[in-house]
Amino acid sequence: MKINDILSILDARLLTPNADLTRDVHTACGSDMMSDVLAFVKDQSVLVTGLNNPQVVRTADMMDMICIVFVRGKEPDAGILALAQEREIAVLCTRHTMFTACGLLYAHGLRGGVGSDGE
């Protein structure tokens, strides 16, 4: 799957216009608790979250993730987007809830990552 596919699967909007949408993504992580995200290095590439603050970008950056999806229509502010852009992280925003967004991505083949806790 590519970031472009996530856009259409989640009927999402791209908030970082210059992002490279052709980058491959295979695994994702959905959480609102940043230390939970940091607990398992599984080479995930997508962070799905309902949290809306700069630490989301910092956490994704620490994990070398390349795409953040904000659920429930949460729109990060300009400072957060600038931080993401600086790190070449694509930021998407979808109206779906966390549960639905993760379900849709899973149904389309995105997984929890290698060595994961039961995916």
Place this chain on the structure above:
Amino acid sequence: MASESEPICLHYEVPGNDFTRAGEASADLKARLKALGFPSAAVRRAAIALYEGEINLAIHAHGGHINVSVTPQRIDMLLWDEGPGIADIPLAMSEGYSTAPDEVRSLGFGAGMGLPNMKKYTDEFELTSTVGVGTRIAMAVYVS
């Protein structure tokens, strides 16, 4: 890479209760290590451990201080603060234990995974603390 004889020394001051700036030190360290050509796994482990520590300084200790020393063999990180200290260290180290208030939880922290993560991602980890005086964490990541 850093030369064998002279470690690269870095110092950071972490402001208290500033959620926008918390994470700047670890992001800076990560960028520097990457630029120096360190292996990505070691870079990631060091950056995550420092990030967790930095967030703790900001939310639990009203800020604190970080010294990092980098050689081709190891990344040493020292964090210290003059915060409230930790009364029961084994309890604080256990997964899921957190005293973070609701407002901190609503910001995405307070899972009680920070200290366990720091220990997990580092090769050396030592936490000492005195209630009312402060907390000190010395940790190291071996490069290979």
